[in-house]
Amino acid sequence: MPKTVLITGADRGVGFALCECFLKGGWQVIAGQYMPDWPQLSQLSRQEPENLHIIPLDVSDTESVNTAAKACAALCSTIDLLISCAGISGNEEYDNMRAVFNVNTIAALRVTEAFLPLMQGGLKRLAYISSEAGSISVAHRQDTFSYTMSKTALNMVVRRMFRTLRPQGYSFRLYHPGWVRSYMMGTKSTVGNFEPEEAAEAAYRQFITDRPTEDVLVMTDISGEMWPY
């Protein structure tokens, strides 16, 4: 019986590359689609019609998330792994900062709470894409307040969920994908250290591999190194 993963922000970038990794690994993939006009997911779905299921999912919208959870329940009885990958960047204007907190921070709780009922009988693994940008100890930036704060806040949200859910058998991954040539700014970045596929491949290995230290919540990077908060 193949395991099932739900991936948010699966349209492109690391999210899409994660879909490819899990399909190659023999998983059933439910891909949260935010941008129906973006062609990659649909193309992949045509190649993997049995194993890739696309559901509309806007993680910033509670109704959309709850509708997606119902759609998932119709597709499968259990989600083994939930990957919260959707993320955006923005400046410090009110509307932008609010959107960044909504997608990067609050959505982690919103999505987890909506899908938790489907995870009781599975692998019980929750993975969140964080960032070095959320590490106060390491932060070297002099700007990008919204993004950095949203990732620090995400780490705190995940920590609080960890305190409750770890005793119930859940395991967690908090992943810093490195400086990825991503679509964070709308179009694919030409600068960065990693292609989305490289970041996703490392994430895939970390997300499917059990650790002897599951009782400690750690943020790890693409090479498995731990980052301070």
Add this chain to the structure above:
Amino acid sequence: MNKTILLTCGAQPAIRQAADFFAASHDRVYLSAPARPENMADGIRFLPFDPMHKESLAQAVKEIERQSGQLDILVLGTGRQPHDGKVGAGHDYDEMLDTMMQNLYGAFETVNAFLPLLRRGMKRIAAITDIEASNSYSTGQEDFAASASKAALNMMGKILFNKLRPEGFTFRWYCDIKAPEAMQAGEYITSALCYDEKEPYIHSDENRFVLRDGFLREIPW
């Protein structure tokens, strides 16, 4: 008259306590809160403003400029700290967002608005927070919006430190552990920290962004 100090989030008990300390030290103290706090000590001036509205902020800046000409220390907090439940209990996500924006956008706008006055003063930015702000030490399972705000306020402080320390700004991030025998927030915020040009960078607290409690223990982020 010593220093001119503005404390935001005046409804927080630890902020009120710090305001009392500054007033007792004969500093010129401005306290901001949504409503006038009861039993304010003599010497504390109530300065209500809404950090979410630029006009209100600009008015507050103008008022302190008119009365004092400068601002020496700005003390931040997280004024909105609603209680919410554990994961799985269900949350009002819009309310959580409102909380984070009030706490963080409000603090960000306040810092920006008062920067010109701070540059004329002793250039210090401080925050009073608690152990639930620490991603390393936090043990709570509830109060997501409040604790996420506190952790993010720490990050805001770090970015401000990176940006403003070269200008001579100093930072005091105080972790309130509610121990009466510990050094209190007001004393910590006004105290001098180790700074010796000959010291290696890493040994100088003034050149590092640190969170300490009243026993001067460094709290990991």
